[in-house]
Amino acid sequence: MLRIVDELAGPGPLRICAHAPADGDPGTALRVLLIADVLARVVEQRGRAALIGWTGPAQQVAAAGIRPPDAEGDPESIAEGLGGPPGVQLSSGTYEGAGVAGLQVGAATLPPLDGLDLLAVRLLLLSRPYEEPVTVTAEQVDEAARAMARWRRAVADWATQPSKPIPADLKSTARSALDNRLDTAAVLRLLHDLATDDNVPPGAKFETMSHLDRVLGLELVREVGTV
Incomplete structure (x- = not known):
């Protein structure tokens, strides 16, 4: 089990290498790069480059919200481009290198992506534990896109209300889920429950959604200022 805080703490930047399979499996390739992107976001929120x-x-x-790499190529050129050997390796198989942490990302079967909302694809992939295989249909992508549209409208409405602090229990639960298992699925469940919780002020809902979307990368604040 990967524990980000325990295993990846240290001086200097954390170097991450994502091995996208080159065997005609674009869904799994996209998922490996996505999980590397999320891992980097979590680490950076903890104050480490x-x-x-x-x-x-x-x-x-890019359309899936994945930032461009700092280096590309074979492992040797990546280590040179990153200024040192990676401390974390992500792949769809077992990484056999020594001396580093490794994440094995489950296979992802996706429909043809042309014309689909790739942020909705991102949402669906993050809705499952990264190590589990997942199959996504075009119909599921369309529904996820509609769900994100509803969330964005709600976030834009909450943004018009007085700001309130993120509830401490929600922040702690989300941080624990991400630090212990990179559990984006648990974070998304938390946000789903938060959206319908009448006991949480709108301003706190906005701050929570905005804060956690820095890791999820779903552009939930896209419509802020339009209502």
């Missing part, structure tokens, strides 16, 4: 290298193909990643 993160650098990412990619091996293998990368398709349509």
Whole structure:
């Protein structure tokens, strides 16, 4: 089990290498790069810089909210480009290198991505534990896009209300889920429950959604200022 705080703490930037499979499996390739992106976001929220290298193909990643790599190529050129050997390796198989942490990302079967909302694809992939295989249909992507549209409208409305602090229990639960298992699925469940919780002030809902979306990367604050 990966524990980000315990295993990845240290001086200097955390160097991450994502090995996207090059065997005609674009869904799994996208998922490996996505999980590397989320890992970097979590580490950076904890105050440590993160650098990412990619091996293998990368398709349509910008539309999925995945930031570009700091280095690409084979492992040797990535280590040179990142200024040192990676401390974390992500792949769809077992990484056999020594001396580093490794995450094995489950396979993802996706529909043809042309014309689909890739942030909705991102939402669906983050809705499952990263190590579990997942199959996504075009119909599920359309429904996820509609769900995100509802969330964005709600966030824009909450943003018009007086700001309130993020509830301490929600912040602690989310941080624990991300630090212990990179459990984005648990964070998304937390946000789903939060959205319908009448006991949490709108301003606190906005702050919570905004804070956690820095990791999720779903652009939930996109419509702030439009209502």
